[in-house]
Amino acid sequence: MRLKDMSSSKWVGIALYIGSMLLLMEWVLPLGQVTDTGGTHLFIIYIVFCFVISLIQLPMWIAPFIKLAGLMFLLNYIFYEPSFFSLAWLGELLVDLQLSTQALLGQSWIELTPVFRTLLFLILLWMMSYLLYYWFVVVKRPFSFVLLTFVYVTALDTFTLYDGNVAIVRVFIFSVLILILANLNRIVDQEKIKVPSSRTMAKWIAPMAIVVFISAAIGFAAPKFEPQWPDPVSFIQAAGQNGFGSGEGSGGVNRVGYGEHDDRLGGGFIMDDTTVFYATATSPRYWKVETKDEYTGHGWVRSDEGTPTTNESGHFPHISDYGESVERNETEAELQFIEPGHLNKIPYLYGTETVGTTVDGVSFYYNHTTGELASIINEEQDLVEEGYSLEAGRPDFPRNEMREVSVEYEESEEMPDRYLQLPDDLPERVSNLAEEIVSDVDENRYDYARAIESYFEDSGFEYATSDVAIPSDDEDYVDQFLFDTQRGYCDNYSTSMVVMLRSLDIPARWAKGFTGGERAFQQDVFPGEGSNVFEVQNNNAHSWVEVYFPEVGWVPFEPTVGFDNQANFSTGESIDDILDGDTNEDDPLEAPENDDQSDLDDLLDEGNESEEDGAVGSGGQDSNFNLLHLFAITIGTLLTIWLIYMYRSKIVASWKNQKLKRKPSAKTITNSYQFILKLLEREGYQFQSGETLREYAYNVDRMLGNKQMTELTQYYERFVYREEDLISEVDQFYQTWRQLTKQILSK
Template sequence: MKQSQLLSFLLYVLGFMLILEWLLPLEQITQTSEIHYFVVFVLLSLLLNFLQAPWFISWPLKAAFIFCALFAIFSGEMGLGAWTSQLVDEIRINTVMVFKSVWLDLSPLYRSFLFFLLLWQITYLLRYWLTIKRKVFVFYVMTILYVTLLDTFTEYSGRHAIVRIVIIGFTLLGVLFFKRLYEKEQMEDQFSLLGRWIIPLFLVVCTGVGIGYLSPKAAPIWPDPVPFLESKAESIRNGGVSKIGYGMDDTQLGGPFIHDDRVVFIARTPTSQYWKIETKDVYTGKGWVASSQASAPIADIQYGEVRRLDTVSSSNNPIQEATLDFEISYPHIVRPYGFLSVEKQTEGNGFVRYDSRLDKLHTFTEQHHEERLKSYTITYREAVFSKKALRQTQNLPGGADYTDFQEQYTQLPETLPRRVHTLAEKLTAEHDNWYDKARAIEAYFQTGEFSYDQTNVAVPANDEDYVDQFLFDTQRGYCDNFSTSMVVMLRTLDIPARWVKGYAPGNYKGMSDADNRLYEITNNEAHSWVEVFFPEQGWVPFEPTKGFNNPIEVVNDEHSNSTSSSSSDESVPESEETEQEEQAAEIDENSSSGNEFTLRESGFAEFFMKYWRTIALVLFSIIAGASGLFISRNRWIPRLLIWKYKINKNDTTFAEAYETLLKRLDSFGLKKGPGQTLRNYASVVDDHFGTTDMSQLTERYEKLIYGGEETHTNWEYSKELWENLIKKTIN
């Protein structure tokens, strides 16, 4: 091994030891496991950098290692072919999530993939800092801050890590200083000088660290911030803050809550869903209660028996299954829209009782005792609604049945302030059908006037209305505020609406098999939304809460049967047509469920899902080409400069070419010192290359610049010298 290679190898070893201090705490403070794969990848990357392997060798090797590591960690008992297909699907689906900035729902496999790419970049940057810039102080300071923060705010103990980092860091800084000094002074016998430099340096650093570690320490001047923060959190908990999750009592809404990450159930389903539990129909001014159940029809449903409960517009969709495994079980069924049947997965007989007033399914044993199921499978047809039919609804049909129905689902307290009515009428004045009115109110809550907040949420006083306070005073809250306000505003317009409780789709955890996705639903996903009744379509869900998406699909079928005629005297005005197109685009954009990333999510997502292979190939080609040009820039830039200046034959070109040569030598590593004369710098360059070309070229340059000798043959005579020096910077 050459002297320069030995010094570079030592720098890479010390750099790897610093990166290792970033990786070691991960297994303790996060859910990251199999750290050794990441450590080996860093070793492989640094080794390839040290050997200066070309990119067309190093890139495939790194990519192959990442693939093998991910396969070893996540494949389980799956075969290579099946797992490769799953990997492609995971990357495709999660990439769409990245474009939509849904970071928390990324799968563990995709996060590990991104972490490998991050380490790839870090090792490249470390090579740049160590061998080109020869400055690593910023990275060293960041490492110290990283470990000290983990030691302060997590269970990780950085006591020994700090000692290691100080020793490694000061040794690394000392070796880098030696390398810069050696190259600047052009000293000989590097092995001997390095030994006389590094051994005393290492001893001094170790002695200083040892004395500091063993010496008695004074008590800290500042108090530990962690107990202070914990005490503040405890005081908040004791101040009446609720914990989020599904509850039965909705009579008093409002007030802040804290998060609860406990898993309620795991869902295996082909599509993302809103998980419905029950509805409430009586608004009290403070919250929701259920109306009298005396006249509500009760139906007992056997497990496996098909019973359509909510939508009437999904008969053409294929039957799908969702399997739910509960960590926290309740005596009711959690169901998606388009429910058909439920099949019990545990032993024993029993049945499900449907309460139509609450729109809720209760589970019972054969002895009519409440039962909490740990697992069950639901069959359903994904709900799809006709936009044309929805827009045709302007009122309810006549009849005694609908009279009672209208009264029940447009109920409002007499104390509701009049300004709530006025606002609803103002927002919907331009629309003549229920659907567009509901969409107008839904869109109103997405404006900048309202903020989603879970902590600074007011509780109405005795003389205040919950909805009125939110709409006109605070305009800050969470799902209960938004959904209750929309239901109340719709009811002021005599549109039947009700309040719905359940869970948002949950956190996507990857593919459970070839056809099903895995979702983890925690108490944090407890959610409420709105349902509006349309006689021809049934109860249709709407989502007013800021930051959430409408859980259903609306098919734009308004123009499917229409024909155009150039001779027709009746045409749609351009402004009206544009407005309809904008409304259709807006509805389509919001028509998908919670965290569902499918073809109908958005125009970009649809395009990406359809042409993702082509996009991936094009992006890979662009990135590979750009990276190849960047990595090989020290090879092609000098040749480009030679071609550029070869065709020019005037003295101005010579001056420009000489200044370009100085920049190339600087990027090559031969830096001109502050105050150093050109002649002195030229001698340093000649000593490095073993020539006299730079001194001759500098002498001609000084005559041109300072002596005023403007001969037309100056550049022609100097071109060969300049070209020889440029070629020496090719590496």
């Protein structure tokens, strides 16, 4: 988009455009403090880059490509190691776009990659440079954006940690100067005042600028009254803790995160992106904190607090108490807590055997009954600031062996009865639904668990964090979710699955902790770990299900819609046995229909770290090829539409040019003349009230520096109004029209 010199000073337009750029920067500067966005200075650089490209008035066919090149260079600089001038980084970019496109189509918003999010934000900044040009320079109405900027800065200053004292002064100065220039520009246009010279404009503007700066300085330095209204943040925080709403079944509002009390579940929550800890891992894995065993009808409590085992070495082999059939893959992890809040236990991976820290005098305890791992400092349970290291043997759970476990609980399993406990007043339709879900499934514990796990997504249950009901005293939490609302979050899904499994006489328990988090590319906690660092926030607080299998152990399942089980499953057999055909014919390798993949596929993928690390390309070469074609077609289509839109006037002019040349008539001459009027109006040459056509033509010629509009108007009046026969002069009309059109379009 070019800054066209319409009927006002070009330098005033440039000044307004620069003012809009400074206001836009005020929107970006706070992001580094109020969000987890890093490198905000790079976004500032890109804003300046886009505005400069517009100011230097490059041709329309080249400016967008330069801005796109700048965008791609910035993405390469932030996220990729290969050089911008190599093709390797482009392949990595397409892989990231493929992952995000799949997540976008699947509405898995939290799985969008940082690259894709940054790309969208840069495109937004690019589009804002065009939008602000229209607001500030074309229509000269900057007040809306000025007001929004004031509201934005004051809201951040009120409700976040951002200190907007200096920012609000900057916005005030920029805004007043912008409004002065815009109003002056509008008066010059409306009153037909001759645009003054730059020196005269400076004499007009300088006193006003001095007054603005002095007023701002006095306002900033002058003493101020104490706040007259109470702080709204305190009220909101209190409401977030105590809950909004009243009445039975109304959903309270809580803040998401780890908490100790689960005896009354239900109600919505508000998101909290506070970072709890950073962790190193090769792939995202669930971080377990504890389990609970007794369901009350409204939530979870413990029937047995257990007896913790304490030692100073931090070695607890019975954390990962799995059978010999469970293959183990050794891995290590590190934790660094940032703002743990109410969390005073150590989250750990499945298969953890050892926990340690660099701090002296710290001992550890593990409670086998509750699954809690904690550190003891000065005889008190607490977390060390220096963080922890973990050693784990990541388990691969054998499907074939789990399918051999009968559904009913047997006393030989030596599993406490508390993992089969259910309230006496549990509605019968809950157990009836469980039996209905597994009615067409092979009768074994694993397939029963998988059937219930997939039931919620197959039946259209909705994942939601707001407007989630709380059951009244005479309602059951699970019954309400399964049959009335079918809307909720992880606590609803995991509790319902445990209850239905127990109604089928299958031992199960409720587990809670955190999901794996998101990769943290911009962090200083583990500088040498690259992309193997994950940021775990309060938003990642989660609950899931554990089912007991004899000779295997407690196996995690994930029933929540939109979440995937991050545990590893395999057939439990070696590849050699499968290829030699020595497996028992009565124990086929084919998984039941409700499995996501065949056992053979899982076995062939076993140990493939590229899949575990989230490496893309799992769709095969064809999926990448199709995505590349789709991306190219989309970009080509958008580029074609954009070119047609940007050059629509020239395209229409060329078409009318040919039509006027081939078929001169009253209609074609009228259409051609009307087209000239539209072009002039779009360039700022508008009819004034009471102005005749000849007067308008005279004023246009005076501004264009020729007499072509007057000549064209005379031909038009003679041919259309007087109906004179001007066939012999059509060529001259055509030449004048063509020259005038070319001059206007070249402005």
